[in-house]
Amino acid sequence: MSKKWIELASMLISLTASEKLDWKETSEEDVFQTVLGGTVVQFARVGNFDGEDDYVVSILTRNGKKFDSFSDVNLKEISGSNWYTAFHEMHQSIQRRISGAEQILDNLIAELHKKDDGIPF
Amino acid sequence: MDFEPLLNWNGWGATGFVVSLTGVLFAFLANSNAKSAKIAATDAAEDVKRTIASVEAISEFGNVLNNLNEIRLKIDGQVWDKVSELCTYVNNSVALVTKTPTFQCSAETRDSLALFQAQIRVLNTSVLKAQHNGGQFDAVKAKKVLFTQSESISAILAELKSEVN
Numbered sequence: 001m002s003k004k005w006i007e008l009a010s011m012l013i014s015l016t017a018s019e020k021l022d023w024k025e026t027s028e029e030d031v032f033q034t035v036l037g038g039t040v041v042q043f044a045r046v047g048n049f050d051g052e053d054d055y056v057v058s059i060l061t062r063n064g065k066k067f068d069s070f071s072d073v074n075l076k077e078i079s080g081s082n083w084y085t086a087f088h089e090m091h092q093s094i095q096r097r098i099s100g101a102e103q104i105l106d107n108l109i110a111e112l113h114k115k116d117d118g119i120p121f
Numbered sequence: 122m123d124f125e126p127l128l129n130w131n132g133w134g135a136t137g138f139v140v141s142l143t144g145v146l147f148a149f150l151a152n153s154n155a156k157s158a159k160i161a162a163t164d165a166a167e168d169v170k171r172t173i174a175s176v177e178a179i180s181e182f183g184n185v186l187n188n189l190n191e192i193r194l195k196i197d198g199q200v201w202d203k204v205s206e207l208c209t210y211v212n213n214s215v216a217l218v219t220k221t222p223t224f225q226c227s228a229e230t231r232d233s234l235a236l237f238q239a240q241i242r243v244l245n246t247s248v249l250k251a252q253h254n255g256g257q258f259d260a261v262k263a264k265k266v267l268f269t270q271s272e273s274i275s276a277i278l279a280e281l282k283s284e285v286n
Contacts, residue, residue: 024236026243027263033239035232040239062219062231064212064238 002078005070009057009083012041016090023094032094038062045091055087167223174223175285181214182278188214189271192244196260196267201252208245212238230280233273240270 015021023032023043030045040060048054058069072083096102188211195203215238218224219231226234244263250256 024240025262025266026240027259027266028243028247029259029262031243033236033243035236038228038231038235040235042239042243060235060239060242062235062238064235064242 002074005057006075006079009070009075009087012043012057013086013090016093019097023098025098030091032091032098040064043087043091043094053088055084055091170223171225172285174218174221174225175281177221178218178224179278179281179285181218182274182281185211185214185274186271186278189267189274193264193267196263199251199260201248204248205245205252208241208248212241226277226281230277233277237270237273240266 012021016023021034021036023034026033026042028044031042032044033040033042035041039062042056042058042060044056044058045053046056054071054073056069056071058066060066072087075081075083093102096105188207192204192207192211195201195207215234219234244266247256247258247263251258
């Protein structure tokens, strides 16, 4: 199971970065979800007892019941690597895309590139 | 009258073979016609079952839309126990439809319903936190998401109605 968690987490991070996953917002501020072949995957930022954030991936059945979940802490225990930063970036990227900030930044950069064409250095 | 030459005629063997082959052919054709009729009857019965399932789904999704509207009103009034109760009704209605073996829909619709049910569970969890632990509840975001969910259910409802008509 633990190896599958790492594979799943790696795929989620990579596919989110390449914008191949259609994450949707939920009524909870820091919880996003997507569906893959009828299986819902939720990605949440939750506060832990130390007052810090953990990132949790949950897998839900078709009717919304949770049947498996793991956090960046679990992945660190298994692999020895730090998953927090990758999950943090993934969370921010989803947030930016859903809020439309990513699109605005893309448009802004494109506009700046147009203006930059006239500069001879 | 002497029937001997007639009975001893060599052609009877070939004729008998042709006659029996024709009999077998007719029997085969009659059997395959009966089978086709049986398959057609089974298909028609399955079509009726699917239509009934779609009609029932239309009714359930109509209830879901009404309940989503109720949830929105209860969130405005912060009547948390009613919100939680309605969330349960909503998910039960969707489960009733999706678990009906004769209910058929596209893979996209199935995915949309799976996301919908997960969303309603998230909402229910937030409501229970707000109700029992005094947790923060973002009513504006919840209503915005409810609106989006209502739109997706309305789209599924329209698809089902067009199939039934």
